[in-house]
Amino acid sequence: MNPDDHRLLTPLPRPLWEQGAGFPALALANLLADSPFAKPEGAGGRQNTRKKAKSCIFLFMFGGPSQVDLFDYKPELQKRDGQTIENEFRRGTKTKATLQASRRSFKQHGKSGLWCSDAFPQLARHMDKLAVVKSLYSDSFAHGSALLQMNSGRILQGHPSLGAWLSYGLGTLNKNLPDYVVMLDPRGGPTTGAPNWSSGFMPAKYQGTVLRTDSQPMLDLKPSAGTSREQQRRELDFLQVVNAEHERTHPGYSELAARIASYELAFKLQTTAPEALDLSKEDPRTLERYGINTPKPTWHPLAQGPAPFGRQCLTARRLVERGVRFVQLYSGGGGAGGQNTWDGHHGIEENLRLHCPEVDQPIAALLEDLEQRGLLDETLVVWGGEFGRMPVSETFNTGGKPGGRDHNPKGFTYWLAGAGVKAGTSYGETDELGEAAVVNRHHLRDLHATILHLMGLDHTRLTYPHGGLQEKLTGVLPTSIIQGVVA
Structure with missing residues (x-):
């Protein structure tokens, strides 16, 4: 499936599809919690524990940002530049x-003294807001499976994404906008595409x-010429x-049920989406x-400047302000392996010059x-990629050309900010060279458990019945909340 394709659901038979009141290309996935299809069946189900955060903005740096060039300062690495070591470049x-x-x-910045490199001069002013986890690890050296694991907890397709679990577990805060929104990089979508924001089973x-x-975030929101709001309402009622x-x-x-309800939401979005x-x-x-009015740089053909991601970040703020539960923004897009993503094989300095600004x-x-508005x-704001x-x-991947950095799932950095987070915290450590997590090591499933906890959900109780099992985002292996970053 094309990751840029917003038509994510299986279409209805053509005669019904064409009666969609002017929305034939719009297939929105998140629907109203009070629809007859919103309540999950079986045991487990939605947990009504106290919500610590109402919404989550996940800033995903597709390709794998370099922790040793951004937040994980390693004096020993600086001293030993050029020395030869034995490196596990694949499992x-x-x-x-x-x-x-x-x-x-x-x-070091702020009262907390958290480390940040000059690659992020403006973010450095906000280090006291962050809880930086430097000791995460995951299971895959490959982009596709690592992306799926970071987004859904599994290295294989077919499992619900984090946003789907939050939408299922928390329900809706609004009746006129989707609960779960994804915005992709102008250069394309991530490897493995739509399964990264899938509802799975x-x-x-x-x-x-x-x-x-x-300039047109949603296609076909406008009705055809000469069609009144009242006429649309009658057509939709008949269509339903x-x-x-x-x-x-x-x-x-379920795809059919979602398609049917998407017509109703699309009707409401005619007024709510343009405003939002x-x-x-x-x-x-x-x-x-x-940075929305900043001109596009000319020094590199892949450079975007801050305007595209700036529009997405501002849109994310407007969406959570209006009750959208989960917004995921992708920086870096298109096929992995090039400088179009954070995948710095072919020169880490060029990669940082492109993507950090x-x-x-x-x-x-x-x-x-968000802080000024009390939001x-x-x-909850989350930042990171599929690995480091x-x-x-x-x-290995550059024909012998030096200067790049390869994938590293053995030790990488994420940071969190906002509701329920212990701000100004540095948690965990990699080894003296920044290769592997060694102090307070946490698998990414612990990160997922922590995100659920900060959103007011218990990862051990948030379940969904599938294939005779009570499935969980965090799976069946031992999982713990990263208490060191929780206020």
Whole structure:
């Protein structure tokens, strides 16, 4: 499936599809919690524990950002630049490799003294808001499976994504917007595409709704010329009757139920979506703060500058302000392996020069904006990628050209900010070279458990019946909340 395709659901038979009141290309996935399809069947189900955060914004750096060049300062790596070590560049496969010190300058910032490199000069001003976890590890060296594991807890397709679990577990805060929204990089979607925001074996209504990155985030919201609101209402009412009969003959087909309800939500979105997505209503100073009016750089053909991610960050703030539960923003897009993502095989310095300025100003503005509006206390912000990078100079994938960094799932960094987070915290450590987590090691399933906890959900009780099992986001292996980052 094309990751840029917003038409995520299986279509209805053509005669019904064409009666969609002017929305034939719109297939929104997250529906109203009070619809007849919103309540899950069976044991487990939705947990009504106290909500510590109302919404979550997940800033996903696709490709794998380099922790040793951004937040995980390693003096020993700097000292040993150019020395040869034995490096596990793929699971169980070792080779001789040359240590590569960071070319970034690191400083401690704020009252907390958290380390941040000069790659993020504006975000550095907000380190006291962050809880930085430096000791995460995962299971896969490959982008596709690592992406799926970070987004769904599994390395294989077919499981619900984090946003789907949150939508299922918490229900809706609004009746006129999707609960789960995804915005992709203008350069393309991530490897493995739509399964990263899928509802998996849950009903299709819990999957993410993809907003386009151009001037028209949602297609076909406007009715055809000469069609009044009242006429649309009558057409939709008739369509719902016909579709309900069709659904009756296809029991258990959740994609059909989601498609039917998407018509109703699309009707409401004609008025709510344009208002929510209209950034022209923002103060010009706000647009400037997010970097939205910054011209596109000309120094590199892949450079975007801060404007695209700035628009996404500001849109995310407007969405959570209006009750959207989960918003995931992707920085980096298209096929992995090139400088179009954070996948710095072919030169880590060029990669950082491309991508850090694209997100630094927007993320700093988002944190400041959320705080000023009183939204940071009820919004969880999460930053990271599918894995980190190695502390050695890569030659394996570059034809012998030095200067890049390879994938590293053995030790990488995430940070969290906002509701329920112990701000100004550095938690865990990698080894002296930044290769593997060694102090307070946590598998990414612990990160998932922590996110659920901060959103007011118990990862041991949030279950969904499938295949005779009570499935969980965190699976069956021992899992613990990262208490060191929880206030």
